[in-house]
Amino acid sequence: MNRPNPTLLQPRKTPQQARSAATIEAIRQATIQVLLVEGVGRLTTTRVAERAGVSVGTMYQYYPHKQALLFGIVEKQLLLIEEAMCAASDRLMGEDLKTLAEGLAAAWLDAKTADIVSSRAIYGIASEFDLSAAMGRAATVMTELFDALLANAPDARFADRASVAFMLAALLGGSVRMVMEADPSDGNLERLRIELPRACHAYLVAARI
Amino acid sequence: MNRPNPTLLQPRKTPQQARSAATIEAIRQATIQVLLVEGVGRLTTTRVAERAGVSVGTMYQYYPHKQALLFGIVEKQLLLIEEAMCAASDRLMGEDLKTLAEGLAAAWLDAKTADIVSSRAIYGIASEFDLSAAMGRAATVMTELFDALLANAPDARFADRASVAFMLAALLGGSVRMVMEADPSDGNLERLRIELPRACHAYLVAARI
DNA sequence: TCCGAAACTGAATGATACTTCATATTTTGA
DNA sequence: TCAAAATATGAAGTATCATTCAGTTTCGGA
Known part of the structure; x- marks a missing residue:
């Protein structure tokens, strides 16, 4: 190990x-x-x-060795998520804040709940060895994706766009992780589906100049 | 083990x-x-x-045994956080949404960054054994605390207050965890300090009837 | 059908880790 | 001062686990 x-x-x-x-x-x-x-x-x-x-x-x-086993699983999962978010990004480029918020929240939740079992498993390994590197990289990719989307939104300009993209990634990633790790019951996931887009949109609007 | x-x-x-x-x-x-x-x-x-x-x-x-060692640390840390949030709750009871959002975000960040070292260590153990129970319980306590605060806010009524409290807990807890685990540099924590209160406030206002 | 390659088997190996306990050291209180 | 209680030691016992490899089985093509 x-x-x-x-x-x-x-x-x-x-x-x-x-x-x-x-x-x-x-x-x-x-x-x-x-x-x-x-x-x-x-x-x-x-x-x-x-x-x-x-x-x-x-x-x-x-x-x-054992590590390769774990690493293989995590890598595949991260790749799936990344692909899904890239696709969402293409689809949403140039849209307004409301569409962005709803689209990103939905895409993120879809990607994470598509295979709840695998997703949860990964959270379990994450701390075991050097996954922080892989996950940190994924977070960076995500932030850059968001940054580009925000830059191209017709109804928004931001004082510090990078920070907003960063925060958006933290809000999306963090809240979903927290719920999935603590109690990913249907009720809670349903709550997320309703509240997460609303939260993202509200934040983006508030951060707008 | x-x-x-x-x-x-x-x-x-x-x-x-x-x-x-x-x-x-x-x-x-x-x-x-x-x-x-x-x-x-x-x-x-x-x-x-x-x-x-x-x-x-x-x-x-x-x-x-070894487990007791880990459990002891986590328990103490969770207790500290819980105490800090209870104190914040007492202080903030009856305040308006803006004060609530800013107060809660600050209290949460203070509690988590007071001992960054311990906090990060805990995230590391969390998945190792049955900490999900302890952490789930902590999350529930937090949600109930938030629910009471929202109920007593003079400038707010919510269609589904429980869901809003739940989401607020997820946003706070998740985003801070994500940043602390990925890259708790001063720059990122500073970003959180600025953006997190804003995000919480925006969400609460958007969720209000 | 038959042979070489691919795939599979699982007992053995070696390393590491948790936990115990008989013994040694230190502190307390009378 | 001194004995009993508290505390500390660390080598030894026991267990588990990752990894190997010599031998067996299965497959695919000629």
């Missing part, structure tokens, strides 16, 4: 037969399951392999 | 001499230090004891 060598974070071998592709996916799923059911502390290679229905050795054919 | 028996989460023995009280505090500090410098994954009893300048055995005289 120590310093992951970056060059070793890639899969050890790439699958050639359909059989092994299925195995890899089974391991991925099993990792998420174990993470949710047992928690980070009890996520062991043996347990994951057992749940995936393969032997430990098989797992080590595709992942050089 | 398994299921902590609730009855065993209390210190094994209470200190009688000044000497042992100092030891306990040293262990507490050492735990936080190790947590920050080495990370959760490398937080071992030996390392903590070493950093505290005592032997492992000493540690086990006061804490029945």
Whole structure:
């Protein structure tokens, strides 16, 4: 569980037969399951392999070590979120503040709740090792995306646009994370769906010159 | 590192001499230090004891197991935050929305940044074991506090006050956590100090009937 | 059908970590 | 001053876990 060598974070071998592709996916799923059911502390290679229905050795054919396993999952999830937000950004470029706020909140919630299970699992790993780097990078990307959207909004100018984009990212990311980690019941998610766009819009309007 | 028996989460023995009280505090500090410098994954009893300048055995005289050590820290920190927010609540009861928003944001930031080191450490442990329960409870307390404040604000009525209080807690807690975990630089905290009250106030005004 | 490559197996290895306890040291109070 | 209580020590016991690898099974193409 120590310093992951970056060059070793890639899969050890790439699958050639359909059989092994299925195995890899089974391991991925099993990792998420174990993470949710047992928690980070009890996520062991043996347990994951057992749940995936393969032997430990098989797992080590595709992942050089445990870290790579976790890293793979997080990376995939972050990529999905990033793609979703980029798409939303394209769609929303040039729109007014109200449309922006509603569109971004909806896109963010959609992306995060599309696979609640994986999302929650990731929050669990996040602190375990050097994910702060990956997540920090994702946050930066998001802030820049927002900054561009705000710059192109026809009905808005800001005294300090960078700070507003930063705060918007914090509000969106933070509140959703908090709810999903504490109690992601349907009721609470519904509340978020209603209140989050409103909160974002209100903030943007208040921050406008 | 398994299921902590609730009855065993209390210190094994209470200190009688000044000497042992100092030891306990040293262990507490050492735990936080190790947590920050080495990370959760490398937080071992030996390392903590070493950093505290005592032997492992000493540690086990006061804490029945490693979990109790972590739990003790988190509990204390949560208590501090809760106290600070209760005090703020007393001070702000009956004030208008603007004063509320500014007061709550400031109180929250003060509480969280009073001991940045401990606060960050806690986020690190949070997912390790069943802290979601403790943190969920803290969130509920906070929401109820906010709800009462909103009920007594002279210049506001809400269609769904409970949801507004819930959202306010999510916005406050989430955004601060996100910034502190990602990059708690002075610049970012300063941004929060300026933007967070504004965001809270804007949301409350927008949510008002 | 048959062979070489790919995939899989799981006991063994070695390292690390939590926890205990018999012993040593320090403090207190009479 | 001195014995009993409190506190501290750290090597040893026990457990768990990541990782390896020699051997077996399965697959795909000729």
